[in-house]
Amino acid sequence: MTTPAHRESCSVIVVGAGLAGLAAASAALRSNASAVVLLERELKPGGNSIKASSGINGAPTRFQTQAHTDDAFFTDTVKSAGKRMRSSATERNQRIGLIELLTNNSLAAINFLADDIGVDLSVVTLLGGHSVARTHRGAGNTPPGADIVLKLLRSLQDDSRFELRTGCEVIKLLQSAQSVESDGPPTIAGVEILSDNKLTSLAGPVIFATGGFAGDTDNLLAKYRPDLAGLPSTNEPRPGMHGLLVDVGAHLVDMESVQIHPTGFVDPHSQFSTLKFLAAEVLRGEGGILLYNGRRFVNEVDTREHSQVLGL
Template sequence: MFHNAHSPKPLPVIIVGSGLAGLSAAYTALHSGTSPVYILERAVKPGGNSFKASSGINGAPTPFQHAASGDGAFYDDTIRSAGRRLAGGPSSEARAQRERLIRVLTERSTRAIDFLTGLGVDLSVVTQLGGHSNARTHRGAGKTPPGVAIVSALLEKCKAEGGERFKLVTGCEVRKLLTSGEKENEGVAGVEYQTEGGEVETLKGPVVFATGGFAGDTHGLLARYRPDLSGLPSTNEPRPGCHDVLTAVGARLVDMESVQIHPTGFVDPQNPGARLKFLAAEMLRGEGGILLYKGKRFVNELETRERVSEAIMGLPEAEREGELRQWDVQLLLDPGAAKAAEGHVSFYVWKGLLKRVKVKDLDETTRQTLKDYAEAVSGKEGKVDGKGRRAFGHWSLGVEGWDDEAGVCVGRITPIVHFTMGGVVINEHAQVLSSDLGQDQRPIPGLWAAGEVTGGIHGDNRLGGSSLLECVVFGRISGEQAAADAARGGAA
């Protein structure tokens, strides 16, 4: 319930960005005090990249897992996924700070799932994605993708329960953070932003930055930190990153060179040279999908995104289609996998990204690959999967007998720039720091951050399903902290 205590008018809580991190912060701030809550969004429509999320959100243990009480490996999987940036960090203090952030992420994952299901979001289907030792990525049983379902529910709750205290302003660009004084680290006092009509406005209050990453900033931050990735397509809209606004008030950056290449972006046969591509959700592989090059498997599809991407990019590139660097790899789902992922599959088929064909119409090499794989899945003749895959999702083809008339789904995929693990340094309270990772912490008063704009959590590689989780966990922390700060400012 909202507080109704009579007190001096508090400052507003200002949230920059309307993706899942921003909405989680907004909803929590509305329930943590009496302050009005402003969301400032540069796009015309709210939701950000969170709206596109297609695989789900991690949580462990939860009531939806088959062996919830036995899944204590989420922290360990995340540590392992972080790779060299955690294992070989510059200092034990830096490693300890990373571990604290990972501990918060994983240990609050159960509460994150409870929070969303409490809002009416269906998260009853659980899938094992690449890099995970257990099934812990949650989505709904219907056809609505998890990003759409979660973002829509939170936005509606903010509007309905926030009433006049909740204000969403779209089409505005935050250009500057207002500071409390001339000296570094004296604190953030608000924002300066430009409206869609060109007017410059200011708003005073504590600030939560939730503007996302820079995977679509091809000629800006991406070119600055990873020029070697030029030419790769992306899942992100071509928009500039907002990190320079934060560094202008003393925020430090970490892991900016750590950019995740997602191994499976769809190549649209009608427009193969498009730079912006639809993600082929990782859950397609989690439910049983396999990857083929010239009709043969070449990788364990449930390795981490980093390793699957490396395997694909180790193959010969396809002929250049415009300026893009692309590969010609096929994603194939058998009847069992396609049925388990039907909500996604039907959309991809409608978009022309997946094609339904019969087994008998595949080339002979592909048909033989499927027969060999089916024998490994069913354990026939003592065969094992030669690529090391141990979880086969809902693969069914050939397990109870071969059927040439069975229908499979096939589409072309290629690696794409998807997610940026680097960003501003934060602590476990989501405070933005003016100190480097592992140094004595110097929080910037009045400034918090959550979601992809932050760094230090994922290291070399982000586990699928942890981006939405990060948004909920640190969004809720930042919203609560900012609301408390706003109340103190109002009382002063």
């Protein structure tokens, strides 16, 4: 049984406490939001981002020593997109715009993490699909995902305008009354959350940053990529939340474009567990090779799409 919903008001609501949600909360505060509430359905923040162990990409940055051109990151990304770039002119231009947004802002992202948040990103490695080394991580023992997430979270918690709520599951996106009555696109006015069997509604603009659905192997993954149903994953086995977006009229795109990581560790005492531990790409970037019957059979730092074609 649940109790009737209690309504609260706030300035900005961010759903999902992985790196995307933490970065969104930080951006909102730097844009002078009066308050930010970050909602996470798990008991701990960090999502799957905290597991990242290879680094974060950016170019051109002061940490790179290898000669490079300013557009190398952009060119590499377009190439790695592979067949998804062979679409209509409109779709291609949309993808180009998104790739430009990603790559052109990567220097600012690296500088923000290094200078404002204090993350060590001094080690740069060449990884899959790179023409020049551009994956940044620290020189210490803390994996880059954990280092970035924990330091960014600490900076947020130093701001009195920020509030983190864990164990809160968003079950509905709320529309404004005017939006419901009109025939136009929906205007999202808040969320309804479930926590400790209590329903609460929060009013305010919503940033939805819940990540992907790689751990939802028997539901969303099976729906959009039935060939991958039940695939073991390093992602936590959590249901995807995309249905909440569809319920308010969102159109999902590229749901079948699921990227498979080539390597993972298998516990010999639990070989058939669906939750695996990542054998990070940095292992291959630093010289690890893949063997089959004693023979090397692939360029270990080729694009991920090539690895999938080989069935890795």
